[in-house]
Amino acid sequence: QCDKAFSLNSNLITHQRTHTGEKPYQCSQCDKAFSQNGDLIKHQRTHSGEKPYQCSQCDKAFSGKGDLINHQRIHSGEKTYQCSQCDKAFSLNSNLKTHQRTHTGEKPYQCS
Template identity: 40%
Template sequence: MCSLADLNPRSTARGGLVAPPRCRKQPGKPERSRFQCSYCEYRSEYKCYVVAHERIHTGERPYKCPLCSKAFTFKHHVTTHLRCHTGEKPFRCSMCPRSFAQKSNLNQHLLIHRNNVR
């Protein structure tokens, strides 16, 4: 299976994946979505994206945490989950001493600072 789906699986509203920058559709090029999900209308130019997307329908969780029994749909989610075991918080706020295990939590936190500036 193509490893691109493991490198950058960010969920979209459709439940699909966002392509890494080097794979995104170029403006002016026709879209070639030749691979389709067996369960819904989701289509992609890349078979590995459809295979990864289909896990949403099948419930398959092939990526396991080596420290506990938890299993995940995407390899990226194991990496994020491992931080709860290690306590690693690589995303630091530049405006206060807080740090976070996930970038999305830092981004949400930064809204507090933005709202306090006004």
């Protein structure tokens, strides 16, 4: 369905779910389902409140490793997401995407 190739069959199967929409990992506590088991495990922490990823520089803890990594950029000052239109850089991709609207004029939130 696309040109991606993988060295492991299991990675191919996981990727193919992005095309099929298959979500075989069902949460037992709500109606959410996921294409990858790791996403289910992270989601289940919203029910349990478990936050196993602790920041070593402050008292914040996170349910996902990626959330901790993003948070640690606050302490390090690392800004990996560079705007291609100007010299601004951001620590979070979501902040870059919001900033880019200043260049495109996009206003996605319409009052109804």
